[in-house]
Every structure is written in C-alpha cells, then in structure tokens.
Amino acid sequence: MNDIESGPTPALEDASHARRHFLKFLSGSPLLMGSSASGLMAALAAALPGEVAAQSYDVLRAQAPKVGEIIEAPEHALNVMDFEPAAKKALAAAPAHWGYMATGVDDDSTLRANHEDFEKIRIKVRRLIDARNIDTRVQLFGTEYASPIFLSPVSSQRAFHPEAELAVARAAGAKKQLMVLSTSSNSAPADVARAHGMPIWFQLYPTDDWNVTQALIRRAEEAGAKAIVLTVDRQGGRNTETLFRARRVDTRQCMGCHTAGFSNEVARKPVFERLDVSHVTNLYGTGMTWEFVAKLRAATKAKVVLKGIMTRDDAVRALSAGVDGIIVSNHGGRAEASGQSTIGALPEVVAGARGKIPVLIDGGVRRGTDVFKALALGATAVGIGRPYCWGLAAFGQPGVATVLDILQREFETILRQAGATSLQQINPAMVAA
Structure with missing residues (x-):
C-alpha cells in the first residue's frame, strides 16, 4: 500500500x-x-x-x-478610517451634527497635526523573539484594564446615535477598556457606569459656580467614578470653522433643541438635572487658575487628573499641585490653533512628570502603531475620540466594538513585530523620529 x-x-x-x-x-x-x-x-x-x-x-x-466605497456593516472595515465616511453618510440628514464631530479650530491645522506627526515617528523592529503570547493589560489607579487604549470623553453623543454613551459603555465594558464620560453627555453617569460594568472616569467642565461644581463632583462620585478629569484647555475660546460651514447647509430647525442661555444649553444633560444653574455664565470655568486645582483636590476623594496639559512647565506645576495624573490633549485639535500635536508635546510632559504620576495622551490616534509610538514615548495609556464616534454614528454599539477590535489587533501585531510581549517592555529606544 x-x-x-x-x-x-x-x-x-x-x-x-x-x-x-x-x-x-x-x-x-x-x-x-x-x-x-x-x-x-x-x-x-x-x-x-x-x-x-x-x-x-x-x-x-x-x-x-x-463592498462599495462606503462600508455598510462593521465587519467590512479594514481599518478605523473606513468608519469615517460611513458615519458621515449616516449623519447626512444632520450636517451640523457631522460638523460638530469633524471640526477642529480655524483651518483645522492642529487637528491634522495630531495625526500627521504620528507618521513622522518610525518603529524599530526586532527579530527572533518568541512573541506568541502578548499581554496588553495596564493598571490605572488600582483598576486593571485589558488594553492601554481608552475612550476619551466626547460630548452629546446622542447627536450621533440614539443609544449615545450607553452603547459606547457596553462596547468598552465588554472589552474591559477604560471609558471617560463627558460632563455634557446625554446619559447619566450612574447609567453609564452600570452599562460599562467597570469604574469610569468623569471629565469635568466645572462651570464658574462652585456650588454647581461640587454637585457635579458628588454625582460622579456616587456613580463610582474613579477619577475626576478636569479639562483645562477651553479657556481661550475657539473658532470652529468646519462646524460653522456645516451648519450653513443644515436645513433643520435647530432652535428646538439649541436655545440660547446656559440653562437651556444643559437642560438635556442628566448630570445637571435639578441643579440651580442660574448663576452660571459659562460651562468651562474660564477663570480657572492653579488655585482652583488645589480647591478641587481638596473637594474630592477621587483621583484628580488634568486634561489638556501640553508643556513641561505645566506638567511640573501639576505635579507640585498634587494631581494624580495628566492627559496630554488639545481637545482633539479643537482647543487652540497652536499647530502643536499631542504626540509632539508628549516627551516634554513626560519629562516634567518625572515618573511620579501616569501621563496619558489623546488626539490623532488612528492606528495600533500610533498607540505603540505613544507608549514608547512615555504614555501610560492612549485615548481615542473620533474613531469610536464614527463607529457609533455608523453602526451603534457594534461599530464601536469593531473600532476597538481593529485598533487592538493592530496594536498586538506591532507589539509582535517590535519584539515586545508586554507594555513594560516598550521603551523609547524602540522608536526614532
């Protein structure tokens, strides 16, 4: 035979x-x-x-x-950028909502710099290292997450999908990834925390009324928020031209939802429910100083994280103010027309923090390789904003879940190619400008 x-x-x-x-x-x-x-x-x-x-x-x-030029199902996506045109198509009847998601400031140059500066960084790969088993877990303030990729706060997500932040929370929670909830969310912090199933962080727009600020902090703490993330990059005003142009072609009557005055602005935001906001003149606390940070530190038992730090000097000051963490951020290119990318600012902020507190980053992350580059330059975790919102607008919770899957898969692939089997093995020698 x-x-x-x-x-x-x-x-x-x-x-x-x-x-x-x-x-x-x-x-x-x-x-x-x-x-x-x-x-x-x-x-x-x-x-x-x-x-x-x-x-x-x-x-x-x-x-x-x-598959046509625009994907019609999450599983058709080859990368997270495939979700952007799908989201735009889904929001075709609401151009202003798309403009709100897409806009930067002035000519969007800072927004573009956030992503383009990642492309200037090269990754050094290594060979003949057994990288079959990859560990991407990260510890933040005593909680273990399955990935260093976290979901940055984005306001008013019901403008993109009826399930809003709850769909995002379910997708992120199923994958054990950190979610930071915006003050201006369309879902209550307690509801989002339940949907997520893990401790969330609460991003704070403090207003200019301390009584309201305290009430917002209490509601976040009651929802189990592990950290209060004070946003400090909205003090100078901004010119969101892309949004303004989109509003010009929106034929809907928007004043039914967006009526003038702060009370009307936050009336549909659950975290402000039953609060007296009659003395509030702005959401962002534009008169904040370092003394306010000290006041906030004394007002909560939660961790305090400053979001919007972009220089070494401010990182040093934040450390001396007793904050527990920093997020390098320019609001996704929506805060100022500096032209300074977050990945470009990261090394000096990390130097200012001196390894004493975690330094996170968001802005312009579109690939798993971007996550690797940020970690190599000293970030503890790396946030995304627009990509998961594209997934939400286009396909709801499955869209968000697929965006997270794609980024995580790309990240694990570059880990293997670079010869790193855990986050602790990633270091600055692995990248070059």
Whole structure:
C-alpha cells in the first residue's frame, strides 16, 4: 500500500494541525464576521478533504464580499478610517451634527497635526523573539484594564446615535477598556457606569459656580467614578470653522433643541438635572487658575487628573499641585490653533512628570502603531475620540466594538513585530523620529 492508503504521515498530521489552527484564527477575526464571511469560511472548509485545512493563501483566492466605497456593516472595515465616511453618510440628514464631530479650530491645522506627526515617528523592529503570547493589560489607579487604549470623553453623543454613551459603555465594558464620560453627555453617569460594568472616569467642565461644581463632583462620585478629569484647555475660546460651514447647509430647525442661555444649553444633560444653574455664565470655568486645582483636590476623594496639559512647565506645576495624573490633549485639535500635536508635546510632559504620576495622551490616534509610538514615548495609556464616534454614528454599539477590535489587533501585531510581549517592555529606544 502507498502512504495515502496506509494513513497520514507525521508531516501531514503536523500540517493538518497547523491549518486547523489557522482556520480557527480566521473564524475569530472581526473582519470575517457576518453572513458573507461565514459563507466564505464554510466554502473553504467544504473544499478540504477530511482533516486537511486550507492554506493561508486560499482565503486570498476566495471570493471577497462586495463592498462599495462606503462600508455598510462593521465587519467590512479594514481599518478605523473606513468608519469615517460611513458615519458621515449616516449623519447626512444632520450636517451640523457631522460638523460638530469633524471640526477642529480655524483651518483645522492642529487637528491634522495630531495625526500627521504620528507618521513622522518610525518603529524599530526586532527579530527572533518568541512573541506568541502578548499581554496588553495596564493598571490605572488600582483598576486593571485589558488594553492601554481608552475612550476619551466626547460630548452629546446622542447627536450621533440614539443609544449615545450607553452603547459606547457596553462596547468598552465588554472589552474591559477604560471609558471617560463627558460632563455634557446625554446619559447619566450612574447609567453609564452600570452599562460599562467597570469604574469610569468623569471629565469635568466645572462651570464658574462652585456650588454647581461640587454637585457635579458628588454625582460622579456616587456613580463610582474613579477619577475626576478636569479639562483645562477651553479657556481661550475657539473658532470652529468646519462646524460653522456645516451648519450653513443644515436645513433643520435647530432652535428646538439649541436655545440660547446656559440653562437651556444643559437642560438635556442628566448630570445637571435639578441643579440651580442660574448663576452660571459659562460651562468651562474660564477663570480657572492653579488655585482652583488645589480647591478641587481638596473637594474630592477621587483621583484628580488634568486634561489638556501640553508643556513641561505645566506638567511640573501639576505635579507640585498634587494631581494624580495628566492627559496630554488639545481637545482633539479643537482647543487652540497652536499647530502643536499631542504626540509632539508628549516627551516634554513626560519629562516634567518625572515618573511620579501616569501621563496619558489623546488626539490623532488612528492606528495600533500610533498607540505603540505613544507608549514608547512615555504614555501610560492612549485615548481615542473620533474613531469610536464614527463607529457609533455608523453602526451603534457594534461599530464601536469593531473600532476597538481593529485598533487592538493592530496594536498586538506591532507589539509582535517590535519584539515586545508586554507594555513594560516598550521603551523609547524602540522608536526614532
């Protein structure tokens, strides 16, 4: 009898084992979900004799799902940028809502710099390191998260999807990733915390009324918020031209929701419910000084994090003020027309913090490689804003979940390519400008 008649050889058994694992890997990929991808997997399996599985190239030769210029399902996305045109299409009837999501300040140059400056950084790869097992867990203020990728605060998410922050919280919580909730959210902190299932952080717009500030802090604490994230980058005003241009082509009557006056502005924001805001003249506390930070530090048992620090000097001052953490941020390019990217500012802020407190960053993150670069330059965790909002607007909770899946998969891939198996192994020597 020949070898085929007498049974598989050891080499064939090894190949069969490897190929079965390959098919198992493919079946778990977020890019191969849904009816069209399931059919592709079934066709591959049916074409295989017995235990022999397809080679990796077979999936490239198989019929691909038909996808137009704009994806119609989350599983069609190849990267997170695929969600941007899908979100714009979903918000076509509300151009102002799209403009609010898309806008930077002035000509959006700071917004563009946030992402473009990531592309100037190169990653040094290493070979012959066993990187089969990757650990991306990170500890922040005593809570362990599965990934250093966190969800930055974004206001008024019901403008993008009816389930708003609750859909985002469920997606992030299922993956054990940190979520920071905005003061101007359309969902109550307690409801978001329940949907998330882990401690959230609460981003604070303090207003210019200390009584209101204290009430906001109490509501965040009652919801179990682990940190109060004071935003300090909205003191100078801003010119959001992209939003203003979008509003000009919006034919809806917006005054039904957006009536003048602070009371009307926050009337639909649950965290302000039943609060007396009659003495408030602005949401952002534009008169804040370092003395206010000390006052806030004394007013809460939660951790205090400053969001919007962009220089070494301010990082040094924050450290001396007793804050527990810093987020390097320019509000996603929406705070000022400085042209200074957050990734460009990160090294000097890290130097100012001297390893005493965690330094986080957001702004312009679009790839898992961006996450790696920020961690290599000293960040403890890396936030995203627009990408998950694109997913939310386009497809709700599944869109958010897929954005997180794609970024995490890309991040794990570059970890392996760079020869790092945990976050602790990432260091500045792994990148070059």
